[in-house]
Amino acid sequence: MRCWIPVCERRGRPDNMSLLSVDHLSIGYQTKKGMLKAVDNICFDLEKGQSLGFVGESGCGKTTIGMALMGLLPENAVILDGHIRFQGNDLASLTETQWQTVRGAKIAMIFQAAMNALNPVMPVNEQIKEAIITHQPDISKTDLADRMKQLFDLVDIPARRMTDYPHEYSGGMKQRAIIAMALACDPALIIADEPTTALDVIVQDQILKEIKKVQEQTRTGLVFISHDIAVVASVCERICVMYAGQIVETGTRKEVFKSPRHPYTRTLLNSYLSLDNLNDIRVPEMKESPDQTIDTDECRFAGSCAYASGCAGRSPDWIDISPTHKAFCCNPDVIRRGHGKS
């Protein structure tokens, strides 16, 4: 099966020059029912300073991708196929000892509800210092103090609050401290997995702006994971929409958010569109996700798709809408017509 790779980024340049290059990645979990293919033939590239969002409903495989990028897949997970190249090195072949020089230093992660992971009995600045010293044991006291000031400035925590304990911080400040900790060693790539889920809406908005600002200022690559397409669109330049382990649509923020083509993306966007926009979109009644222990090339969304017609038994393929916008479907007419009526 052909896999979409953004040719505009790869043209004239060997694969190993990308910050991150994921090729035909498939990851399974060994379960009692058999091998559950949680990630199926995923391809994407990310350059320094770029942001890429993964969005889809719970269980579509977003966290599995994030964990694979951090070398933190659980024991029953198996990389079935493909490569993850980071700065030219294949992450899938690293030993745990090698991972320790990458994880936290070159690739950092902001987990779901990570703020609860702050140590309650240690001042926040000491926890961030510890993260720096773990990867840079020879750092001088002056450089460490400079780095700490820089980090707190970057995430807008006043210097006078550096020595506070976590319980003295609000939820938003704790999450800013977690962002500072992720940035501590100046990583080239940050994976943010639902980083604002535990926060109220106003604080969520502030933290999303903070992540975007920090990512743009530091030119860090960002892989951002969320079930909320509006959240992803507010932070990321490019979006991959996932369904049942596969990417079904990818494009720039504007292309995916303003001109969704895959029937599943339209469903995801349904709750964010006004009734006017919805007039010519058929929104299906979502059925249960397909059983991913059954290995098939057939369209996984067909059972819920309001546009499915003659799709049974056929395999979807990538359909080009623009050089940066593609959708994975059996039905080119539905994809090319966009919001058009059938």
Ligand SMILES: Nc1ncnc2c1ncn2[C@@H]1O[C@H](COP(=O)(O)OP(=O)(O)OP(=O)(O)O)[C@@H](O)[C@H]1O
């Ligand atoms: N350790 C595991 N063993 C077996 N199956 C797993 C395991 N972890 C995840 N899965 C399954 O793999 C699929 C993908 O899960 P994953 O957590 O990556 O999805 P997700 O999109 O991140 O969902 P959520 O937003 O709920 O975290 C799901 O069907 C899930 O049940």
